[in-house]
Amino acid sequence: MEEVNITLLLLRWVHILAAMGAIGGALFMRFALLPAADSALDDEAHTKLREALRGRWARVVHTCIALLLITGGVNFALxxxxxxxxxxxxxxxxxxxxxxxxxxxxxxxxxxxxxTGFPSIRGNRARALSIVIGLGVLIVLLSGLLNQIRTGPAGTPPANDETSAPS
Ligand code: HEM
Incomplete structure (x- = not known):
């Protein structure tokens, strides 16, 4: 068996897990939480729920963004x-x-x-989340394409990476 490069594997795992967290959270909010809260809660309860959620979810999202930037930047440089x-x-x-x-x-x-800035984004959360999900799908498709270009039959063999798909 070929040697496994733990650093490359960790970078790939962390990058993909952070992408799942960011985009998966938006999917859950757009298609489960938001419609459920709209139909089951009055305005006051809805605002309370949003505030209770905001701080908790913001920590997760900011961690995912930081991990994506760090692992993506290192991947790019390598x-x-x-x-x-x-x-x-x-x-x-x-x-x-x-x-x-x-x-x-x-x-x-x-x-x-x-x-309270950007009312056009805050005022229509369902639309904003749909845009995030659509862009997330585009990003995942482009990432797979980049991997194919780099490691596929037509790609240049990487000078410092002999594994088949180490993104
Ligand atoms: C929402 C944000 C992002 C998502 C959903 C995402 C998703 C992904 C996924 C799924 C892969 C693996 C592709 C594959 O091997 O099939 C990947 C690879 C990669 N990502 Fe990201 N990524 C995001 C942000 C970033 C950022 C901000 C950077 C740069 C700073 C970055 C740089 C890279 C690089 C260089 C690769 C390796 C591509 C290759 O194999 O040639 N990503 N990304």
Whole structure:
């Protein structure tokens, strides 16, 4: 059996688990919590629930964002710079992925924040969460594509990574 690189495996595990936490939480809120609270609670109880949830969930979301940035940045530095990859098409696709990720972080931070700014986002939470979920799906698809470009038959063999899919 080929040697397992524990550092690469940990980076990949943490990155994917943090992505699951961020996007899975948005899915649960959009399709279970929000409709259930809308139909079962009056305005006062709904506001109370939102406040009780906000602080707790904000900690989880901020941890996921920090982990995604750290592990994503390390992944990029280790694998995604020439000569490990061909800059075209890898880097433009990576650019779209990172912009989409920053848009997700921005919208989620507004939804979880205490402030009153950005009423167009706060005023329609269902729509904002749908945008987060849609962008999350796009990001996961682009990430898989990046992995294929880097490690697939047409990819440049990574100089410092002999495993098949160490993202
Ligand atoms: C919501 C945010 C994010 C999600 C859902 C996400 C998801 C993923 C997933 C699922 C993979 C594994 C792809 C695969 O092997 O099939 C991956 C890989 C990767 N991610 Fe992210 N990610 C996010 C944010 C970021 C950020 C902010 C960065 C950079 C700072 C980043 C950099 C990377 C890199 C470099 C890889 C390796 C791609 C490759 O194999 O060539 N990610 N990401």
């Amino acid at each position: 694998f995604a710079l020439p000569p490990n990859v061909e800059a075209i098409p890898y880097h433009p696709i990576f650019g779209v992925k990172v912009l989409a990720a920053f848009a997700v972080f921005f919208v989620v931070s507004i939804l979880m924040g205490r402030g």
